[in-house]
Amino acid sequence: xxxxxxxxxxxxxxxxxxxxxxxxxxxxxxxxxxxxxxxxxxxxxxxxxxxxxxxxxxxxxxxxxxxxxxxxxxxxxxxxxxxxxxxxxxxxxxxxxxxxxxxxxxxxxxxxxxxxxxxxxxxxxxxxxxxxxxxxxxxxxxxxxxxxxxxxxxxxxxxxxxxxxxxxxxxxxxxxxxxxxxxxxxxxxxxxxxxxxxxxxxxxxxxxxxxxxxx
Amino acid sequence: xxxxxxxxxxxxxxxxxxxxxxxxxxxxxxxxxxxxxxxxxxxxxxxxxxxxxxxxxxxxxxxxxxxxxxxxxxxxxxxxxxxxxxxxxxxxxxxxxxxxxxxxxxxxxxxxxxxxxxxxxxxxxxxxxxxxxxxxxxxxxxxxxxxxxxxxxxxxxxxxxxxx
Numbered sequence: 001x002x003x004x005x006x007x008x009x010x011x012x013x014x015x016x017x018x019x020x021x022x023x024x025x026x027x028x029x030x031x032x033x034x035x036x037x038x039x040x041x042x043x044x045x046x047x048x049x050x051x052x053x054x055x056x057x058x059x060x061x062x063x064x065x066x067x068x069x070x071x072x073x074x075x076x077x078x079x080x081x082x083x084x085x086x087x088x089x090x091x092x093x094x095x096x097x098x099x100x101x102x103x104x105x106x107x108x109x110x111x112x113x114x115x116x117x118x119x120x121x122x123x124x125x126x127x128x129x130x131x132x133x134x135x136x137x138x139x140x141x142x143x144x145x146x147x148x149x150x151x152x153x154x155x156x157x158x159x160x161x162x163x164x165x166x167x168x169x170x171x172x173x174x175x176x177x178x179x180x181x182x183x184x185x186x187x188x189x190x191x192x193x194x195x196x197x198x199x200x201x202x203x204x205x206x207x208x209x210x211x212x213x214x215x
Numbered sequence: 216x217x218x219x220x221x222x223x224x225x226x227x228x229x230x231x232x233x234x235x236x237x238x239x240x241x242x243x244x245x246x247x248x249x250x251x252x253x254x255x256x257x258x259x260x261x262x263x264x265x266x267x268x269x270x271x272x273x274x275x276x277x278x279x280x281x282x283x284x285x286x287x288x289x290x291x292x293x294x295x296x297x298x299x300x301x302x303x304x305x306x307x308x309x310x311x312x313x314x315x316x317x318x319x320x321x322x323x324x325x326x327x328x329x330x331x332x333x334x335x336x337x338x339x340x341x342x343x344x345x346x347x348x349x350x351x352x353x354x355x356x357x358x359x360x361x362x363x364x365x366x367x368x369x370x371x372x373x374x375x376x377x378x379x
Contacts, residue, residue, distance in 0.1 A: 023226070
């Protein structure tokens with residue numbers, strides 16, 4: 001007799017050794033909240049889309065942005081904001097569409113493919129967001145370099161323009177901006193890839209396994 | 216209306232709960248994880264239940280949702296943690312059928328099955344549940360030929376466990 005047939009015979013008699021849940025036990029479970037990876041992808045994505053935009057609502061952040069008023073940065077800023085939000089809405093729409101396609105009734109491979117596709121939308125969004133930060137910081141640095149009135153605004157705000165030479169202040173500001181940009185991108189990028197890496201490690205392994213079968 | 220649907224669902228799941236327990240037994244190693252996975256499968260089944268139109272049997276429909284949850288959606292994976300106590304409770308042989316050699320063989324087989332990867336486990340599970348290759352291939356999303364080839368490889372692998 002085949003070894004697996006022996007196992008099959010035994011397996012099918014397992015019923016009375018398995019735990020038995022009552023009607024009430026099961027009923028209670030239907031009211032519990034899911035903790036599936038799809039739910040987590042949704043939560044993380046909402047946070048990722050909301051957080052950078054919520055930043056602007058913080059009064060101190062808005063105040064610090066006001067130093068760019070009437071500078072070269074200000075002109076670019078409006079145009080960039082419009083493009084930024086258009087792209088963001090496109091990502092939200094695309095994410096929603098793909099998220100809705102995820103169905104537990106799909107085949108295992110189909111389900112995994114759709115989750116990976118949804119996640120890919122978020123990945124592109126994150127790459128876009130990080131690039132926006134980079135472009136924004138680059139524009140600010142160029143703004144500082146080209147525009148002296150910008151420095152006047154800044155030194156007025158700092159209130160102590162005599163002790164440091166304007167050139168030195170300019171260079172320090174530009175270097176600090178560049179460092180801030182790199183640190184921010186490294187931090188957000190790191191958090192993102194770590195989060196999704198951990199969340200989807202099992203799924204990716206299984207998807208690879210299923211795809212290997214088709215070769 | 217919703218209460219009626221809920222009652223219908225819970226009643227059906229209650230009478231078919233063995234399928235879910237078997238999936239949980241294969242994919243988890245301790246009682247907490249078993250209950251956790253059972254709960255997640257129940258939630259997924261309930262969420263998808265309004266789409267269940269009765270074209271197939273409730274149990275057939277359950278296999279797909281239960282396996283998809285265990286393989287893909289379930290987050291807290293505590294696989295490959297050795298907790299023999301629990302396994303021996305689930306996989307013990309009934310006293311009236313006691314056969315030392317057979318018991319030893321089955322124990323080894325179950326242990327080997329539990330050490331398989333998630334996809335291989337799903338294949339073995341559907342095979343043990345007496346599903347045909349058409350259903351196995353549809354559930355996993357692979358071709359029937361590939362399901363057969365893979366199953367033969369797993370059989371070979373399990374055979375070497377018994378006859379090293």
